[in-house]
Amino acid sequence: MNVAVLGAGGWGTALAVLLARSGHRVALWSRRCELAEALLATRENAAYLPGVRLPEGVRPVCTAERAVEGAAFVLVAVPAKGVRAVLAGMPPVGAYVSAVKGVRFAEGRLLRISQIMRRAAPGARVAVLSGPNLALEVARGLPAAAVVASEDADLAAQVQRALGGPTFRVYTSPDVAGVELGGALKNVMALAAGMADGLELGDNAKAALLTRGLREMVRFGTAHGGAVETFYGLSGLGDLMATAMSPLSRNRSAGERFARGATLADLETGRQVVEGVHTTAALHEWAARSGEELPITEAVWRVVYRGDDPRRVLEELMRREPKPE
Numbered sequence: 001m002n003v004a005v006l007g008a009g010g011w012g013t014a015l016a017v018l019l020a021r022s023g024h025r026v027a028l029w030s031r032r033c034e035l036a037e038a039l040l041a042t043r044e045n046a047a048y049l050p051g052v053r054l055p056e057g058v059r060p061v062c063t064a065e066r067a068v069e070g071a072a073f074v075l076v077a078v079p080a081k082g083v084r085a086v087l088a089g090m091p092p093v094g095a096y097v098s099a100v101k102g103v104r105f106a107e108g109r110l111l112r113i114s115q116i117m118r119r120a121a122p123g124a125r126v127a128v129l130s131g132p133n134l135a136l137e138v139a140r141g142l143p144a145a146a147v148v149a150s151e152d153a154d155l156a157a158q159v160q161r162a163l164g165g166p167t168f169r170v171y172t173s174p175d176v177a178g179v180e181l182g183g184a185l186k187n188v189m190a191l192a193a194g195m196a197d198g199l200e201l202g203d204n205a206k207a208a209l210l211t212r213g214l215r216e217m218v219r220f221g222t223a224h225g226g227a228v229e230t231f232y233g234l235s236g237l238g239d240l241m242a243t244a245m246s247p248l249s250r251n252r253s254a255g256e257r258f259a260r261g262a263t264l265a266d267l268e269t270g271r272q273v274v275e276g277v278h279t280t281a282a283l284h285e286w287a288a289r290s291g292e293e294l295p296i297t298e299a300v301w302r303v304v305y306r307g308d309d310p311r312r313v314l315e316e317l318m319r320r321e322p323k324p325e
């Protein structure tokens with residue numbers, strides 16, 4: 001099968017490697033031609049996935065037409081803020097699969113990536129992929145599982161077959177909103193968990209924060225169209241565990257750095273996207289407009305965007321009005 005992957009960062013490259021190991025022909029698109037050329041020459045994406053060799057089935061390209069030509073589906077793995085512009089530059093595509101874990105706030109609305117895809121390509125079929133999938137572990141062939149959700153059961157099954165293999169188990173789901181929101185919201189909670197790590201608050205505090213964080217994800221996610229059980233599955237609880245615990249997670253590590261005094265400006269010098277920072281801003285804007293209560297997200301926003309002292313912010317969370325669990 002021919003598949004295209006848009007975005008040659010950590011996750012796009014890992015997905016291309018996974019697909020090629022299963023025998024598929026993969027066009028790996030980077031908007032930067034110098035990166036595509038370097039990948040072609042070295043067969044390694046050293047900046048993102050050191051030590052992982054690109055199988056022969058991966059063809060790095062930097063022209064949109066060459067990337068998507070003949071593709072059974074097109075996986076999108078660029079940061080959320082780049083999706084709209086990237087899709088605007090693509091020729092007609094039959095099916096998009098979002099591997100992006102973020103949301104955007106635009107025109108007074110909170111938009112999931114699949115909704116941006118539908119607007120950009122009204123005729124395309126759409127699916128979303130999420131789960132506890134740290135790119136480096138997946139690319140190194142360590143076992144992992146994910147869920148692909150679509151209203152189009154045939155597309156979900158096609159993506160499941162294409163990506164699934166001996167080291168990657170893929171489940172399907174009809175719950176697009178739940179799977180997308182689980183993947184996006186857990187990044188905010190991973191930032192909070194990283195802050196708890198940076199402040200050395202201990203494992204009790206981190207467990208309490210994550211449990212309440214999961215509750216916040218469920219409350220928000222079900223109010224926005226997701227099914228409650230989805231948030232207890234791979235794209236919710238599963239990904240929350242991986243992201244909030246792993247030293248590989250950029251969101252968790254960024255939280256730790258904030259707790260140790262780093263600012264947003266320090267973070268922006270980094271090469272890789274910290275998607276939770278942008279999701280926090282989008283959720284904050286949405287909450288300000290809708291009045292929806294998101295206490296942990298608001299606490300993260302205050303540290304990241306207002307520079308408030310993380311220890312004080314977390315103490316204030318502890319002093320909220322007592323209530324039943």
Ligand SMILES: NC(=O)c1ccc[n+]([C@@H]2O[C@H](COP(=O)([O-])OP(=O)(O)OC[C@H]3O[C@@H](n4cnc5c(N)ncnc54)[C@H](O)[C@@H]3O)[C@@H](O)[C@H]2O)c1
Nearest residue numbers: 008009010011012077078082100101133134135272273275
């Ligand atoms: N890295 C992981 O472990 C992982 C796993 C699952 C999902 N994701 C999600 O996948 C998405 C991409 O993450 P990543 O880890 O590959 O990011 P990354 O920072 O490693 O790479 C992003 C790639 O997109 C390119 N890019 C950056 N801004 C762009 C823009 N505005 N338009 C087009 N291209 C742009 C970069 O040059 C880079 O090649 C994020 O939403 C992330 O949450 C990441």
Ligand SMILES: O=P(O)(O)OC[C@H](O)CO
Nearest residue numbers: 131132133134249250251
């Ligand atoms: O490195 P992070 O924090 O962007 O997280 C990567 C993945 O989303 C984990 O599933």
